[in-house]
Amino acid sequence: MSQSTGKYLIVIGLVILTFGISIYFMGDKLRWLGRLPGDIRIEKENLKFFFPITTMILLSALLNLIIYLFRKFLG
Known part of the structure; x- marks a missing residue:
């Protein structure tokens, strides 16, 4: 695996953690x-x-906006 894959996995994990905490x-x-x-x-x-x-x-629409922002600023 490359470093960019690891970066994406960390970002996805943080997004899931944020959603989980906000729902809790x-x-x-x-x-x-x-x-x-x-x-x-x-x-x-x-x-x-x-x-x-x-x-x-x-x-x-919200998920598409988040993905667009990640690609623009992290890609």
């Missing part, structure tokens, strides 16, 4: 995540269906 300490404040307008929720007697389309689009 601010989990009760993140209840809106998954309940945004546009998230599909169907609840019937025998069926519960949940498809968080808006949340997935928001997280995808």
